[in-house]
Amino acid sequence: MNRYIIRRLFQMVITLWVIATLTFLMMKAIPGDPFSGEKKLPEQVLKNLMSYYHLDEPIPVQYLIYMKSLLQLDLGPSIKYETRTVNTIISESFPVSAQLGTQALILAVVTGLLLGVVAALRHNRLIDYGAMFFAVLGISVPSFVLAPLMQKYLAVEWELFPVATWEGWEYSILPSIALAAFPLATITRLMRSSMVEVLTQDYIRTARSKGLPPYLVVFRHTIRNSILPIVTIIGPLTVGILTGSFVIEKIFSIPGIGKYFVESISNRDYPLIMGVTLFYSSLLIFVNFLVDLAYGLIDPRIQLFKKGGN
């Protein structure tokens, strides 16, 4: 078990290094620099700035400098927000995004599984058709359409929720729902079809032949086996929620990390672009690692690591 985890951690570090290098190179390939957009700066000031951020060094040297600070977990100073480092920007804005993302993920998984199970058990009945109708809507309506619609009706016209910004828990409800819609619909559909399939399996017939009542057959034998495909797509769905939060944070004016990411690119704020990209990448890589571990726990046939002895 330990050896498996160590091997995976090592792979994760390598992956991150590759991502860091590629991002660094691509960033350098984009024309322009952080100071070209604004009004002309005096020659000397520009020069000082360039040297402060090591932008006057040759690219390989810049790369080495950056890698060195990365090893110290230092993402460097932001160029746009002169008084703050990338580390502080992330640590200040990430909790907001994390709350939003986690709420959306929990909402999507719990509701999605529930709807999927109910739809499968009422296969081809009214509830099933209803759930599938909403699932198709959820999958086909993009969040940047759904979010303004919800703002217009649920917030402005019926005044059930605040329209935007982030000043308390009730402010997080609409953005969480908007962010959860797609993964929720995806999970509902997948859970339904997976469960309908599992219900026709021979071992379900065996469970029934033991005299178990339907609720036990469903809870003990059906759900766990149906959930395997869901676990596999949790990784990609989390990615979707992370990237989807860029849009949602913008629409609801939420001071999360997504806002900084979008702005950092138009500002050419090199350290911030790198920092946020690496931060997101580590998050994704870590989520995928967790998903793999969960998979091994749920399905005993998948052996991630040898048990001791035997």
Place this chain on the structure above:
Amino acid sequence: MESLLKVSGLQVSFEMAAGEVQAVRGVSFHLNKGETLAIVGESGSGKSVTALSLVRLIPSPPGKVKSGEIIYQGKDLLKLPERELFKIRGSEIGMIFQDPISSLNPTMTVGKQIIEGIRWHQKIGVTAAKEKAVQMLTLVGIPNPEKRIAQYPHEFSGGMRQRVMIAMALACSPKMLIADEPTTALDVTIQAQIMRLMKELQKKTGTAILLITHDLGVVAETADRVAVMYGGSLVETGLVSEIFYQARHPYTWGLLASMPRMDWSKQRELQPIPGSPPDLFDPPPGCPFADRCPYAMNACHEEMPPETDVSPTHRVACWLEHPEAPSVDREKAGYKTVHVPS
């Protein structure tokens, strides 16, 4: 002999988009306490559907029991409320199936799978149920049961899994065991072991077995009585000796002729029955075997033959039993005489 289960006029259909599949069309038989009744017949003749219907386990929809009675110890299982049925399944009537690989839940240890049935029916504690499960695994000849109980099905071989299934089915000491082709998916050597095990356990426990099989060799070794099924109907029922040596239905003759026998000289070849089974979407009004029967008369194509008791234990549904039917030389009846329709 006291009868444990009595089935009469069982009719089961599947309502498909293409029409109604009449899988079982009026089947009647009984099972005595402690005996083994084998149901034989070719693929698609309705053996599994009959067996699953006994405890209402056919997939429904599309499956539906259209009519009939299944009397088990005085109760009609077809009329029983579901809740009552949960008490009978597994505790009074155990089941094992053809494919031990797909019949066990892959994400649950075999111990838990055995224990849950015991606990559901006997309302006993985990420790007691676990002890019982270990006992059952020992009984079916699984070495190291204390350790094996914590393992998952994929850690067992096919034969071992079928032993687990048997342990599971017998854990609550049912009076009746339905075994639907329990050895078809296994290696030949393992097949013999499993059949021997079932026979041994039956001696110890007195469980009646309804054995579904393709294998007439198995029937000869293990069964007391045989029911021959064809096209959704039972064509002949009798003691093993009556079916093997005094069969009266042409389909049974064909079945016997299609099976290799030790006492045959080398030249004699296996005789497959020419033709194909009836279309269950639109079964013929007469005997289902009429189209393939070398002795078919007009009546055979027009009307279902009535069941005739040839002896107190031997019953056959064939128009040849009619007093006015021409006599057939049963001694010589074999498929050498059949003209293969081209």
